[in-house]
Amino acid sequence: MGARKIYEHGLDRTTANFTQLSPLSFLGRTAAVYPNHTSVIHCAKRFTWAETYARCRRLASALKNRGIGPGDTVAIMGSNTPEMYEAAFGVPMTGAAVNTLNVRMDAATIAFCLNNGEAKILITDTEFSATVKDALADLGRDITVIDIDDSEAGPNISHDRLGEKDYEALLDEGDPEFDWSLPDDEWQAISLNYTSGTTGDPKGVVYHHRGAYLNAVSNIVGWNMAHHPVYLWTLPMFHCNGWCFPWSIAAVAGTNVCLRNVSAANIFNAIADHQVSHFCGAPIVLNLVANAGGDERRDFDHPVNVMTAAAPPPATTLEAMQRQGFNVTHVYGLTETYGPAVICSWHDEWNDRPIEEQAELKSRQGVNYHMLQGLSVRDPETMDPVPLDGETMGEVMFRGNIVMKGYLKDSKATEESLAGGWFHSGDLGVAHADGYIELKDRSKDIIISGGENISSIEVESILYKHPAVLAAAVVAKPDDKWGETPCAFVELKEKADPVTEDEIIAFCRDNMAHFKAPKTIVFGPLPKTSTGKIQKFKLREKAKEI
Numbered sequence: 001m002g003a004r005k006i007y008e009h010g011l012d013r014t015t016a017n018f019t020q021l022s023p024l025s026f027l028g029r030t031a032a033v034y035p036n037h038t039s040v041i042h043c044a045k046r047f048t049w050a051e052t053y054a055r056c057r058r059l060a061s062a063l064k065n066r067g068i069g070p071g072d073t074v075a076i077m078g079s080n081t082p083e084m085y086e087a088a089f090g091v092p093m094t095g096a097a098v099n100t101l102n103v104r105m106d107a108a109t110i111a112f113c114l115n116n117g118e119a120k121i122l123i124t125d126t127e128f129s130a131t132v133k134d135a136l137a138d139l140g141r142d143i144t145v146i147d148i149d150d151s152e153a154g155p156n157i158s159h160d161r162l163g164e165k166d167y168e169a170l171l172d173e174g175d176p177e178f179d180w181s182l183p184d185d186e187w188q189a190i191s192l193n194y195t196s197g198t199t200g201d202p203k204g205v206v207y208h209h210r211g212a213y214l215n216a217v218s219n220i221v222g223w224n225m226a227h228h229p230v231y232l233w234t235l236p237m238f239h240c241n242g243w244c245f246p247w248s249i250a251a252v253a254g255t256n257v258c259l260r261n262v263s264a265a266n267i268f269n270a271i272a273d274h275q276v277s278h279f280c281g282a283p284i285v286l287n288l289v290a291n292a293g294g295d296e297r298r299d300f301d302h303p304v305n306v307m308t309a310a311a312p313p314p315a316t317t318l319e320a321m322q323r324q325g326f327n328v329t330h331v332y333g334l335t336e337t338y339g340p341a342v343i344c345s346w347h348d349e350w351n352d353r354p355i356e357e358q359a360e361l362k363s364r365q366g367v368n369y370h371m372l373q374g375l376s377v378r379d380p381e382t383m384d385p386v387p388l389d390g391e392t393m394g395e396v397m398f399r400g401n402i403v404m405k406g407y408l409k410d411s412k413a414t415e416e417s418l419a420g421g422w423f424h425s426g427d428l429g430v431a432h433a434d435g436y437i438e439l440k441d442r443s444k445d446i447i448i449s450g451g452e453n454i455s456s457i458e459v460e461s462i463l464y465k466h467p468a469v470l471a472a473a474v475v476a477k478p479d480d481k482w483g484e485t486p487c488a489f490v491e492l493k494e495k496a497d498p499v500t501e502d503e504i505i506a507f508c509r510d511n512m513a514h515f516k517a518p519k520t521i522v523f524g525p526l527p528k529t530s531t532g533k534i535q536k537f538k539l540r541e542k543a544k545e546i
Helices: 024-033 049-065 082-090 107-116 126-139 167-172 209-222 245-251 264-274 283-290 315-323 348-352 355-362 411-417 456-463 501-511 536-545
Strands: 038-042 045-048 073-077 097-100 119-125 144-148 189-194 204-208 230-232 255-257 278-281 304-308 326-334 339-343 374-378 394-399 423-431 437-442 447-449 452-454 469-479 483-492 520-523
Touching: 024 049, 024 209, 024 245, 038 049, 038 082, 045 049, 049 082, 049 167, 073 082, 073 107, 082 097, 082 119, 082 245, 107 119, 107 126, 119 126, 126 144, 144 167, 189 209, 204 209, 209 245, 209 339, 230 264, 245 255, 255 264, 264 283, 278 283, 283 304, 283 315, 283 469, 315 326, 315 355, 326 355, 348 355, 374 423, 411 423, 437 456, 447 469, 447 483, 452 456, 456 469, 456 483, 456 501, 469 536, 483 501, 483 536, 501 520
Parallel strands: 038 255, 073 097, 073 119, 097 189, 119 144, 230 255, 230 278, 278 304, 304 326, 483 520
Antiparallel strands: 038 045, 189 204, 326 339, 374 394, 394 423, 423 437, 447 452, 469 483
16 A cells, blocks of 8 residues: 655645755845844945845946856966855855855966866955966957956955956946845755865865755854854865855854955954854964964953864874864765764863863864765775774765865766765764764775874874974875885974984884884975965975985
């Protein structure tokens, strides 16, 4: 006998009881409820939520008048300025996808992204005119270019224009009362984000409205954000659409404090001047703050919440931040998961543990975000979950609404990454008895020395405990006898006492199994991406030459 369908007759989906999920809905609500609350601060510029909403609608209207609509791409190459924030709403209001470009890409990569994404319009900050000019020359087709000529950029920033007009003139073409609508399908693309492309052309990761909406809410719930936070943009807005925080801050009617140049002094000035309550960043940003000099610091007497991701922050950095009055939350994710998708949810009873132990707990990646359906550490061959023993390594995998639609124009890579009903991250980790996961390495970063696996993250965590070490990265160095040995690249603190290679190696051997200790130490600045991630692929090449 077939199942009765009593809940299907006369209970249809209509406009009265169903709306597509989209983070664009947050902006209209906040503009209506809190029209006069400050939305954006950029040096001398101030906007209210009513003004930001009107500017986003003018942008959408101007783009639509130029033929932009569903299925199109509008690219933007910008710093953390009001224009970047407005693009997160104004572009998708037309039905198009916004492609925020990494400002550190070279001209050839920019040209590739513009062509792969078939961008019809490029909005670009004049700071990057030299590189963008070369990219346009390589493009092989005409494209509409609009300049962002930031009045707050200062005299040291290029003001060379490439386009037909500037951003403000583009807004003048638009209607502040533009009657936009939500997408017909929440699966529709809202944005396009390119991976770093360290092993060939970057891949275009496609986000949909539903995922962006849900991860924006996850940010709020997971971080326990109340209404009206003051959020400092230390994280580049181009990175995973600012981890979905442009939409999160709109939902809770916060204030966005733009930060064009990230430095310890600028961060402390913003905290003191604007009562910043939240900011995000890679561990390198935490290092900047924790090791700031006396002339860079400003006093503040209110709580400051910090969300950090990328590689696991060293426990010593977390401890230093906590001692200085910053409450650090550790998250983890990838471009393919809309940014943060895993969070080290805190337990009140952990507050009673020594601060050093608290820092160790916080350095774990944690558990699934509220809107992530599945998080698991699995054997990539059998797809079986690993035991919850904190020792057995497997690949970290994700499942749910905040996993990307897929890679643009690359069905093979999409199928491989989503094989078996899970997104395969390429990250290796363990699962602890309490269900919290902990990263051990990228699969390509595991060092196999004499048949033994060595986690570069484990070695780095020891290096960070040395009082002279500011930053460290460990990669495999080819070795005739052992196959590979750990090679450490170390950046020292400015005012640190002199230290030798032998002393660093001895320190590691005193604090870990001898076979895991680095055999080679290279001193000097570490190459980093614009989001503060250390570029290990460059270090691996250097290690081959040593």
